[in-house]
Every structure is written in C-alpha cells, then in structure tokens.
Amino acid sequence: MGAAHLGGVIQQDVALSTGCVDGCFSDCPTCRRLRKAAVAVALRRGMAAVTSEAIAERAEVPLERALEHYPAAEDCLAAAYDEGALVVRRICARMLPGSGPWQERIRAAADAVIEEFKTRPELARFCMVEAWRSDLPMLCATRLAARERLVAILAEESGVGDEGLPDLRFEILVGAAHHMVSEEIQADGGARAARERFDQVIDLFEPVPA
Numbered sequence: 001m002g003a004a005h006l007g008g009v010i011q012q013d014v015a016l017s018t019g020c021v022d023g024c025f026s027d028c029p030t031c032r033r034l035r036k037a038a039v040a041v042a043l044r045r046g047m048a049a050v051t052s053e054a055i056a057e058r059a060e061v062p063l064e065r066a067l068e069h070y071p072a073a074e075d076c077l078a079a080a081y082d083e084g085a086l087v088v089r090r091i092c093a094r095m096l097p098g099s100g101p102w103q104e105r106i107r108a109a110a111d112a113v114i115e116e117f118k119t120r121p122e123l124a125r126f127c128m129v130e131a132w133r134s135d136l137p138m139l140c141a142t143r144l145a146a147r148e149r150l151v152a153i154l155a156e157e158s159g160v161g162d163e164g165l166p167d168l169r170f171e172i173l174v175g176a177a178h179h180m181v182s183e184e185i186q187a188d189g190g191a192r193a194a195r196e197r198f199d200q201v202i203d204l205f206e207p208v209p210a
Contacts, residue, residue, distance in 0.1 A: 033060075050073050089149055106202060
C-alpha cells in the first residue's frame, strides 16, 4: 500500500461527503438536520421506528422535501453512520502520518476522536452501538465500507510489524477497539474509561518495544 492508495481512500471520503442519495449534491443544512433527526429517533424509539415520516417530523422538514434528500429512511441512517465514520477517518488521516512511535500517534488520534465525539454524544452512541445492532442492508454495507477504509488508513500509516498480514492485523484491532468502546458507551462510561479500554487494545496488538 502506498501514498496513492491512501489518497484514493481520502478521495472516496470527499465524494461521500459531498452528495445525498438523490437531488442534493452538497452536504446542506437540511441534510445535516435530517441525519441528526434520524439518529435522535433511533436512540429514543428504536431503529424500527425510524421512518421517513418520523425523520421529517423530528427535523421539522416537509416530508416531500425530506424525500428529495433521502428517498428512504435507510438512506438517511446510512448517511448518519457514515458521517460519524468519516470524522474518525479524517482525524486518523490527518494525525497518523509523521515521525515518532506509531503507538503515540494513534493514541493522539484517539484523543482527538474522543474530544470530537464529546460534543456529539448521540452520534457516537448511534455509530458505536445502535447501528451495529441493525441488519438493514444499506446500513450493513455502509458499516463494512467504512471499516475497510479505516483499516486501510491504519495499515498505511503504521510502519510496523509483519508486512505479510497488515490488513488482517488492523482488521482485528479495529474490531477489538469497537467492541471495547461500545461496551463503555452502553455502560455509560465516560471518555476516560473509553480511552483506557482503547489503550488496552493498542498494547495488546502493538506492544511498545522493551
């Protein structure tokens, strides 16, 4: 994997952040309002209650207009998940390159992610807990694509370990980190607890050389 590959990943992220499913080709205020409303409905009433009508009502947007941005509720839920995943990828792509031990760089990236999501706790809970309980096809596909992109960024910038299995190593790391942080969120643990669990994952998979 090289810089060109990582550049391609980030270009995909740019493309994802600049368009709705239909009609609107900018991440406009209405898009953001609808995604926030979808997350709120999912957290308060459950994923099964997330309909286009419920999203539009919560967002205080006429249904016809909401459907111009997201023709189906699942489209909006998938876009909301990708909004959170994109925050993580952009922070990692910005903070992981450079010199110094990889462990220090990824811990700094983790701190930045936690600080960002402190201001968006509902999005964090949706992305880390509720979205992973869903079997909606588009949401499942979005989760998988987001995970693959994050693994690619981590593997690109690690510069450590067995060159034969980089993607597998980081696939396992991402999965373990998600599991631990998700547990803390469900237990209403704070940012410090989530950070401590993340440190355990890093030390498990990438121990600091003696």
